[in-house]
Amino acid sequence: MSMSEFFNMGGYAVFVWSSYGLALVVLVLNWFIPYQQHQQNIKKLKRQYRQETKQNDSSS
Amino acid sequence: MFKWFVKWFHRMGSPPHFYRFAGSWLPWLTVVFTVLTVAGLYGGLVLAPPDYQQGESYRIIFIHVPAAWMSMFIYMVMASCGIIVLVWRMKLAEVVLICSAPIGASFTFLALVTGSLWGKPMWGTYWVWDARLTSELILLFLYLGVIGLYGAIDEKRVAGRAVAILAIVGMINIPIIHYSVEWWNSLHQGATVTKMDKPSIHWTMLVPLLLMALSFKVYFIISLFQRVRAELLHRERNSRWVEELFRS
Amino acid sequence: MKRLSLSQAFWFLLRRDLLLAFRNRSEMANPLLFFVLVITLFPLAIGAEPNLLARIAPGIIWVAALLASMLSLDGIFRSDFDDGTLEQMLLSAHPVPVLVLAKVTAHWLVTGLPLLLVAPLLAMMLGLDEDAYGILLLTILLGTPVLSLIGSIGVALTVGLRKGGIILSLLVLPLYVPVLIFSSSAIDVAASGLPATAQISMMLAFLFLALSLSPVATAAALKMSMS
Numbered sequence: 294m295s296m297s298e299f300f301n302m303g304g305y306a307v308f309v310w311s312s313y314g315l316a317l318v319v320l321v322l323n324w325f326i327p328y329q330q331h332q333q334n335i336k337k338l339k340r341q342y343r344q345e346t347k348q349n350d351s352s353s
Numbered sequence: 354m355f356k357w358f359v360k361w362f363h364r365m366g367s368p369p370h371f372y373r374f375a376g377s378w379l380p381w382l383t384v385v386f387t388v389l390t391v392a393g394l395y396g397g398l399v400l401a402p403p404d405y406q407q408g409e410s411y412r413i414i415f416i417h418v419p420a421a422w423m424s425m426f427i428y429m430v431m432a433s434c435g436i437i438v439l440v441w442r443m444k445l446a447e448v449v450l451i452c453s454a455p456i457g458a459s460f461t462f463l464a465l466v467t468g469s470l471w472g473k474p475m476w477g478t479y480w481v482w483d484a485r486l487t488s489e490l491i492l493l494f495l496y497l498g499v500i501g502l503y504g505a506i507d508e509k510r511v512a513g514r515a516v517a518i519l520a521i522v523g524m525i526n527i528p529i530i531h532y533s534v535e536w537w538n539s540l541h542q543g544a545t546v547t548k549m550d551k552p553s554i555h556w557t558m559l560v561p562l563l564l565m566a567l568s569f570k571v572y573f574i575i576s577l578f579q580r581v582r583a584e585l586l587h588r589e590r591n592s593r594w595v596e597e598l599f600r601s
Numbered sequence: 602m603k604r605l606s607l608s609q610a611f612w613f614l615l616r617r618d619l620l621l622a623f624r625n626r627s628e629m630a631n632p633l634l635f636f637v638l639v640i641t642l643f644p645l646a647i648g649a650e651p652n653l654l655a656r657i658a659p660g661i662i663w664v665a666a667l668l669a670s671m672l673s674l675d676g677i678f679r680s681d682f683d684d685g686t687l688e689q690m691l692l693s694a695h696p697v698p699v700l701v702l703a704k705v706t707a708h709w710l711v712t713g714l715p716l717l718l719v720a721p722l723l724a725m726m727l728g729l730d731e732d733a734y735g736i737l738l739l740t741i742l743l744g745t746p747v748l749s750l751i752g753s754i755g756v757a758l759t760v761g762l763r764k765g766g767i768i769l770s771l772l773v774l775p776l777y778v779p780v781l782i783f784s785s786s787a788i789d790v791a792a793s794g795l796p797a798t799a800q801i802s803m804m805l806a807f808l809f810l811a812l813s814l815s816p817v818a819t820a821a822a823l824k825m826s827m828s
Contacts, residue, residue, distance in 0.1 A: 299398075299399070302409040302410070302412065303403060303408040303409035303410070304408070304409075305408065305409050305410035305474055308410055308413065308470045308471065308473060308474055309409065309410060309412050309413055311470060312413045312416050312417070312466075312467040312470045312471070313416060315463065315466055315467065316416045316420070316463055316467070319459050319460075319462070319463050320572060322459075323455070323456055323459055323572075323576045324575065324576055324579065327452075327576065327579035327580040327582075327583050328579055330583040331579060331582055331583035331586065334583055334586045334587055334590075335586070335599060338586070338590060338595065338599045339599050342596070342599060342600045346600075439821070491775045491778055494771065494774070494775040495775050497771060498768075498771045498772045498775065501768050501771050501772075502758060502759070502768060502772060505759070505762050505764070505765070505768050506761070506762065511761075511825060511826075511828060514825045515758050515822065515825055515826070518754075518758065518818060518821055518822050518825065519758060519772065521818070522754055522776070522818050523776075525814065526775075526776050526779075529779050529807075529810075530775070530776075530778050530779055533778060533779035533782045533783065534778070534782070536782070537782045537786065540786060
């Protein structure tokens, strides 16, 4: 089986590959969105703690 | 044994423990997911022979069927969490419930779209009111209802319990809806639906199908852990364990 | 003060809700008017060809009934929630599901039952086969209480929200699907001269299932909403 034959999928290329492409998009997004959210949460918390310690230092 | 289980259950229920546990498992789960997916895709796209009736187009099932299975499985996970929430008031179960909903909705969406992409070459149209497609569509609405209700209630502890009740009500209704739709479909079978006889599936197709189903299950756990970790951190942002983790 | 027995409490609550409903009659007529209006729109939209109308009449009538019932759902608990009666109800010594059942029954008597009166008229205007009138009435009699019962769960979940209306339809409409399927199919079958026993017994089963389960879920949801 040649490469072009494989990608042609017996004439059904549009349907098969768009299905697989969509699956890829859905899976990646479902991984990426919570990942990004988590990283942002961590960043926000760290910034908050840093500010708190700064305030404590200046007040004491 | 039972004692051990109860202890394990309680430990799992504590947010800091689960946060650390999920974090340490994520890399391993990703490895397992990658192996399963590569094997499943290779088996499904390369090794499995074309179907004698549907040619190459049937290869969509390696996405479609696992996604459809997941759509039902995740709702069951949600309803089980709902019971735990209502009986034991467990915070973690609330978080798992609500974090499962968007994943379940996206698998349902995936199953619907791949189903219609498969339907186009087989039935000649993208959408037929086939029993499975129709009940899958209603399942999508149920997921969106859960997500919408959670978003609408500001007090998140209350929202968690509301969603738990809704998930259980939905779980009782899913079989009723499913059989109603199936029965309705047998009455109104459209002319466009060409009957696809189902020969017993050959093992060269079955093995990649099961591999993909497993890989989707592992993927669900990965995505769920990610979401639960983010949500836990957000909910518990004022608690001591979070402070200990990130104050440097 | 004398303590009410459970059945007394049930009847008392039912009577009170009916009385309140009769005090503002105009509000009572709204779902009915809505039902009639929606059905009037269909011939205007798709043309007045008698065969076509007669064929889709069962479906139209039931979709309109579904929408009308949904529109009126919010009234089950809204006013009691606003004036604090609901909180008193939850604190009372009686089991909440029974009280919920009384309120839902009152709501159904006021909004569901009147559909029985206009449904034959609308069926006639749509040219539905005369053999199906009996079944049409029977499906309304069996189906609308199920709609009220399922709907009460959705209302109880959203009663505390300011913008509960749109989310309520998202929660409730998917759960209405089985009632819609079986009721319109029963009328369809009856119109073509066949017995609709299977559909009617399914609807009876739905009714009993909803009667036994949904007050419990509604009570749980109300407790959640009030906390």
